[in-house]
Amino acid sequence: MTNKFYMPTRVIIGDDCITKNSELFIFLGKKALIVTGAQSAKRNGSEKDVKTALESVGINYLVFDKVMSNPTIACVYEGATLAKENGVDFIIAIGGGSPMDAGKAIALLAAQDIEEENLFSGNYEKKVLPMAFVPTTAGTGSEVTQYSILTNDKAQTKTSIASDLLFPTVTFLDAKYTEQLAVTTTINTAIDALSHAVEGMLSVRASNVSDALAVASIRMIMNCVPDMLQALLAGSEVVFNLKQREQLLQASLMAGMVIAQTGTTVVHAMGYSLTYFKNIDHGRANGLLLGEYLKLVENVQPDLAGSILAAMNFSEADQFGELMNKLLGDKEEISSEEIKRYSKIAIQTKNIANSVVKPTEEELRTMYALSFVK
């Protein structure tokens, strides 16, 4: 089998890395559209730092701060129209997965006309606006992937635009923007990153290179787990110090680099329905399901499961399931009707073919059911 590794995004990491590297924006153009959510980028100081950097090198900008969580197709068309009307040269996305995923679609749609029915086709002209990304959560990895995941009401799920055009040009990682994230957000996003690393190892496209990044990512996240449990008990985010925030942000980056090569697998396919229909946070949805999928892999491919569990210092998948139960707390309810419906949707996704261990529709139903046992 042929493996490839492609990750063309320049990554800048460190304290005040945006304002210290403001000259990098000059290469992207003269006018920027800042794409972000309504509040967090203003609260955590990231938007201010970006504006300071742009002003220091004489770049004009405008702000599109209407990105909701799980952004819609209408939202990205609105952002792209704003970019076109104002002659914007490049996009700066600040935030978690939602603003970053929206930023990619806006960069694509601002550079070329794509009808809505062709948005997920993958057939585009080779034109996109340059992008600078500032992740302010540690989970999505969107800052180093070619995926833009949008809420697709027609398909009643989340659908991804996947194109090498969507790799950001540059990404800035400064962990101080994640310092005020609430405990549950910190945990849910960390579990999303963990799921990316684990699923990367469970993908048919896994390679030695992607596995090395995945194992490093898993170890870094697991090192922070004792403090996650303590933070849950204390009910306070101050348990995490800046060093740990840096570890989580870089673990998320590496897990993003993994899925840029491997794609995601069964867990994400199943999780999207939990988010779309039941409004369960994306990382939490993955965490609810990952333990049961690892148990299935353990039965079918014990060596593969063993190599993942070893990176976590576990010897069996049950231990991982117990840890997720502790981190996720009280579980939602799921009905047998919902299980049937979600399994039918998940079995049709390309994530199934992308998995080394391919469950049947019946196995998907069993995993959903067991994942919600209290």
Ligand SMILES: [Zn+2]
């Ligand atoms: Zn994810």
